[in-house]
Amino acid sequence: MNGLRVVPTWSHGQERLYVCRKDGRNIAWYDREAGRVNILSEDRRADILETLGPFLTGPVTVGPPPVPTPAELARLTLHPDDDLAPNRPGEALLIALDRDPGPARRLRPDPRRRALEAERTTGEILDRLDGAGWHTLHSLPLPGGDRVHHLAIGPAGLFAVHSLYARKQRVLVADPLLTLGRRSPDPLLRRVRADADRASHALTAEVRPVLALVGPSDVRLTTTPREVRLLRDAELAGLARQGGVLKPADVEALHAMARDRRTWTSGG
Structure with a gap:
């Protein structure tokens, strides 16, 4: 022995x-x-x-063990409090609901819980792309209290994905307005573009905006949205089938940068 x-x-x-x-x-x-x-x-x-x-x-x-890449060194030296990789889909909503669950009974469902369901559905689909050379981060904080719901980083590039609960509802898009069911039109596409622009600024790399519609009964476009890709939740996995833009080393380096909380909070 x-x-x-x-x-x-x-x-x-x-x-x-x-x-x-x-x-x-x-x-x-x-x-x-x-x-x-x-x-x-x-x-x-x-x-x-x-x-x-x-x-x-x-x-x-x-x-012998391979020499760590710059991305691996950044990950190894990152303080746990600044590491956003462990964030769950809808992390900010989970914390808000834990602090203030709201009344036990209410006439209408808490919109935060529907939003959480949408982020969880989208996040689970994006997380499954991990084996295809992708990384997805969730609930990334932006200055002023806003956040990027999901940031997908992979061979096809970077995508800031905003999740919208649309279960069994009709969606009408007239850029920048989006009408969900019988609700009043909301300039949501303007926010989706703005979040992607802010992510691009923080990462000094192009981040493309995506609006993920979770469970809509119908989607109609009166005009083609500028820059924003509209995808049903069942279509999100198609991101992994797009042509390669980033090399594996670039994906790892951008992921190491994006998972650092200081990347998102140091700018205005």
């Missing part, structure tokens, strides 16, 4: 198998998804590979 043992751990949904000495010190780890064994003690390479043998699947590369 070589005195080594394997300890599995999970982080952000990914499994790593650490090789530890008797004193608990890690001397290597196996990243199954990347197909790589990272060795910290080169003199024990043979023992490490022998210990990991039953766990290795498919071809693997073996060597």
Whole structure:
């Protein structure tokens, strides 16, 4: 026996198998998804590979840990209080409802809960793009109390996605006005464009505006909206099928920048 043992751990949904000495010190780890064994003690390479043998699947590369990229270094040095990546879809609404849930009974549904349902639906769809080289951040704060509902970053570029609850309602769009059911027209498209412009300013990169309509019965356009893409929730996954604009390294760098709260609160 070589005195080594394997300890599995999970982080952000990914499994790593650490090789530890008797004193608990890690001397290597196996990243199954990347197909790589990272060795910290080169003199024990043979023992490490022998210990990991039953766990290795498919071809693997073996060597010292790769040098962190600038994006990885930014993530590693980011204070947890400034990291927006853990935000859930509708994070701001969840906090508001927790602080003030409103009366137990009311004549009409709380509009915040419908808005939360829309953001959750949109967020869950966008989060599923992660395996296709995308990252999505939720509820990003803008100066003045506004926020970007979702920021999708991937090979096709950056998209500021605004979610709108439209369950079983007709939507009429006459840019910049949007009419939902029997409600009064609202210049919502103006806000969607403005949020994307502010995100572009914060990230110094082009961010395109998207309005995600959750569950509408019908959508009619009297004019083609300027710059804003209108997508039903079922169409959001199509973003991943667009042509590539950003390289993987650019996606990671922009994600590292966007997840930092200071990126959004330092400007006016």
